[in-house]
Amino acid sequence: xxxxxxxxxxxxxxxxxxxxxxxxxxxxxxxxxMNWVRQAPGRGLEWxxxxxxxxNNIDYVDxxxxxxxxxxxxxxxxxxxxxxSLTAEDxxxxxxxxxxxxxxxxxxxxGTLVTVSS
Amino acid sequence: xxxxxQPASVSGFPGQSITISCSGTFSDIGASNLxxxxxxxxxxxxxxxxxxxxxxxxxxxTRFSGSKSGNTASLTISGLxxxxxxxxxxxxxxxxxxHWVFGGGTKLTVL
Numbered sequence: 756x757x758x759x760x761x762x763x764x765x766x767x768x769x770x771x772x773x774x775x776x777x778x779x780x781x782x783x784x785x786x787x788x789m790n791w792v793r794q795a796p797g798r799g800l801e802w803x804x805x806x807x808x809x810x811n812n813i814d815y816v817d818x819x820x821x822x823x824x825x826x827x828x829x830x831x832x833x834x835x836x837x838x839x840s841l842t843a844e845d846x847x848x849x850x851x852x853x854x855x856x857x858x859x860x861x862x863x864x865x866g867t868l869v870t871v872s873s
Numbered sequence: 874x875x876x877x878x879q880p881a882s883v884s885g886f887p888g889q890s891i892t893i894s895c896s897g898t899f900s901d902i903g904a905s906n907l908x909x910x911x912x913x914x915x916x917x918x919x920x921x922x923x924x925x926x927x928x929x930x931x932x933x934x935t936r937f938s939g940s941k942s943g944n945t946a947s948l949t950i951s952g953l954x955x956x957x958x959x960x961x962x963x964x965x966x967x968x969x970x971x972h973w974v975f976g977g978g979t980k981l982t983v984l
Contacts, residue, residue: 790973792919800911800919800962802973814972850918858907858966859924866918 757781757862759851764867771841771871777834777851777864785809785829788854791836793847794866803849804836818844841871876901876974877963884982890951893979895963896944901974903944907966910939910948913978914959922961923948950981958983 763775777789791803804825805814813825824837834851848868852860878896885891895902895910902908906926911919921930923939926946936951946963963976 792975799978800913800964800975802964802971802975805972816971855924857925858964859909859921859930860911860919860964861921861924861930863918863920 757853759853759862759864761849761851761864761867764849764869766870766872767841768873769842769871772837772839773841773869775836775838775849775851775867775869777836779832779834779851779853782853784827784832789827789834790852790854790860791825791834792850792852792860792863793845793869794850795847798847801847805854806834838869841869843871845869846871876967876971877965877976879961879963879976879979881977882980882982884984885953886984887953887955889953890949891953891981893948893950893961893963893981895946895948895965895976897946897965897974898944900969901944901965901967902941902946904968905966906941908939908941908946909964910937910946911962911964912957912959913962919962953983955983957981 758780760778806825810827822840827834848866850866851864853862908926910923913919922937926941927939961979
């Protein structure tokens with residue numbers, strides 16, 4: 756069964772850091788591009804970051820560039836999102852999502868909640 | 874402000890058909906067929922309904938169909954059922970700035 760499981764969310768003060776992880780199973784992880792998508796409570800979906808299967812190509816939404824870093828470890832079937840200089844606007848559920856070869860995210864994790872609050 | 878524009882809400886009676894629009898620009902929806910649609914029930918993760926404008930993943934009901942004309946994509950749900958009540962999001966690849974963009978979401982109410 757294809758599965759993605761996020762972890763690492765929690766409460767952090769403004770200006771703080773947090774590292775999210777996504778454990779993948781049930782498929783050949785290195786063959787797939789991966790993404791992080793977030794959703795503020797009661798709000799819509801927002802794409803955050805993309806990483807190619809090799810990890811050589813990475814992209815971010817403008818609002819997190821310079822603060823967030825996406826990496827992957829294909830040997831461990833894991834995806835990570837290092838988040839620094841967090842603000843209240845970063846409060847959201849963070850989902851990792853597998854990208855189809857063309858368009859569409861066909862598998863999503865359950866999400867992990869990040870709350871930035873003093 | 875979301876990059877793609879969707880109606881905030883739509884509604885319909887069981888058995889009816891409804892269409893949700895998703896308006897973009899020549900830089901996203903109009904630039905390619907990399908358009909997808911998602912269904913999200915409260916407290917759940919999004920589920921892929923449509924990819925590449927009009928293709929359904931295995932297991933998705935044939936009641937869901939997608940199309941595109943110019944800079945606007947559409948999701949049609951036929952034979953509306955109570956279980957279809959959820960939030961629906963469109964998404965498109967963009968050749969400017971961000972890699973992917975989402976619509977603001979549409980809340981479907983089955984009356």
